[in-house]
Amino acid sequence: MQRGSKIWLRLAVLAVLIAVVGFTVHLGLLPWLEPQRLENEMGYLQALVRRQVWDAILILGGLYLTATLFSLPFGIFLSILLGFLLGRWLGTGLIVCSATAGALILFILVRWFLGRWIRSRLERYPEAATLAQGFEHHAFNYLLLLRLIPLFPFWLVNLVPALTSIRTRDYAMATFLGIIPGSFVFANFGASLRHFRLGNPWSPETVAALALVIALSLVPVLYRVWKKWGPGAGSRVPG
Numbered sequence: 001m002q003r004g005s006k007i008w009l010r011l012a013v014l015a016v017l018i019a020v021v022g023f024t025v026h027l028g029l030l031p032w033l034e035p036q037r038l039e040n041e042m043g044y045l046q047a048l049v050r051r052q053v054w055d056a057i058l059i060l061g062g063l064y065l066t067a068t069l070f071s072l073p074f075g076i077f078l079s080i081l082l083g084f085l086l087g088r089w090l091g092t093g094l095i096v097c098s099a100t101a102g103a104l105i106l107f108i109l110v111r112w113f114l115g116r117w118i119r120s121r122l123e124r125y126p127e128a129a130t131l132a133q134g135f136e137h138h139a140f141n142y143l144l145l146l147r148l149i150p151l152f153p154f155w156l157v158n159l160v161p162a163l164t165s166i167r168t169r170d171y172a173m174a175t176f177l178g179i180i181p182g183s184f185v186f187a188n189f190g191a192s193l194r195h196f197r198l199g200n201p202w203s204p205e206t207v208a209a210l211a212l213v214i215a216l217s218l219v220p221v222l223y224r225v226w227k228k229w230g231p232g233a234g235s236r237v238p239g
Contacts, residue, residue: 185213
């Protein structure tokens with residue numbers, strides 16, 4: 001591709017990204033990006049889901065996308081909230097699509113426009129260099145593993161690949177597939193809270209959902225133990 005074509009392509013992508021951010025601002029989503037505000041508006045959101053489910057999907061999906069794009073630290077809270085409001089299956093689908101879209105937009109921004117600035121900021125995080133090493137070979141499989149097993153913070157796994165040679169298509173696909181299990185676990189837990197009763201909090205559905213959350217939280221610990229003591233110790237993913 002010629003240099004002039006690349007410039008026009010980057011300008012077109014930048015225009016699309018600005019349009020997405022502008023649409024988010026137009027919807028008035030930015031003031032909602034606080035857990036306390038979401039808690040206060042829970043009744044409104046529940047009523048919106050009952051009356052206008054597509055409007056609710058647009059708002060909640062936009063919130064999740066924006067939170068991912070700006071690397072805000074309450075993705076788990078939002079995942080549980082979407083499960084509670086939309087149910088485990090629709091909630092999971094919206095989480096996966098919104099998080100993938102937000103991560104992909106961030107990936108493009110960093111790779112095409114903010115790479116040098118982001119690289120200078122990540123130098124203060126030793127785990128960033130460790131993380132980048134794994135993308136030297138089999139980048140797709142490495143990212144898929146990192147999405148399946150949260151060995152590093154989600155925001156860091158969103159940023160570092162953009163500074164490597166991984167293809168955009170591989171980044172998007174590995175992200176989409178890799179976050180499905182975790183998204184389901186938290187959306188399922190949120191959905192189980194619909195049946196929460198003070199007199200009988202430990203219903204079978206709630207216990208099963210909580211067990212999945214605990215199991216997911218133990219996966220990184222078990223992986224590190226296996227990496228340290230299992231066959232071929234020391235030759236696997238850094239983390």
